Amino acid sequence: MGMSHCLEINAIAHGGxxxxxxxAAWSWPxxxxDQEQVQELADLWVRMLEVLAGHAALPxxxxxxxxxxxxxxxxxDELxxxxxxxxxxxxxxx
Known part of the structure; x- marks a missing residue:
């Protein structure tokens, strides 16, 4: 069966x-x-998660x-x- 998207990411968090x-498992046709394109995207995704986690840790x-x-x-503004x-x-x- 073919893929329904050009890139699939299945991620699960473990622990607490x-x-x-x-x-995260990445799959693509x-x-x-190609591997280089997906690796570049994966590296950017990890960097974004690191920045987001860093921001969330701020008081x-x-x-x-x-x-x-x-x-x-x-x-x-009202809120x-x-x-x-x-x-x-x-x-x-x-």
């Missing part, structure tokens, strides 16, 4: 907390992509977005204002 390991990372509250209509108001009234900090 600080001991998480991500395994050789007549569309100021995170927060909410309007999509976190699907039952109300808020834009990001930020509500969070700031709540934090001020309750003496909390991010």
């Amino acid at each position: 907390g600080e001991d998480v390991r991500l395994d 050789g007549d569309l992509l 100021e990372a995170g927060g909410h977005s309007p999509s976190d509250f699907p039952l109300v209509t808020l834009d990001q 930020d204002g509500l969070e700031e108001e709540f934090e001020t009234e309750n003496g909390w900090q991010k």
Whole structure:
């Protein structure tokens, strides 16, 4: 059976907390992509994951977005204002 995409990545995370390991299996039809092309993409993907993980570890990372509250209509500025108001009234900090 042929592949439904020109590149497939199947990834699974093992472990938890600080001991998480991500395994990824890359497959592609050789007549569309060669090893060098896929290796370059894989290297960029790993670099992106490293940058994302580094950002997530920062104390100021995170927060909410309007999509976190699907039952109300808020834009990001309104949500930020509500969070700031709540934090001020309750003496909390991010």
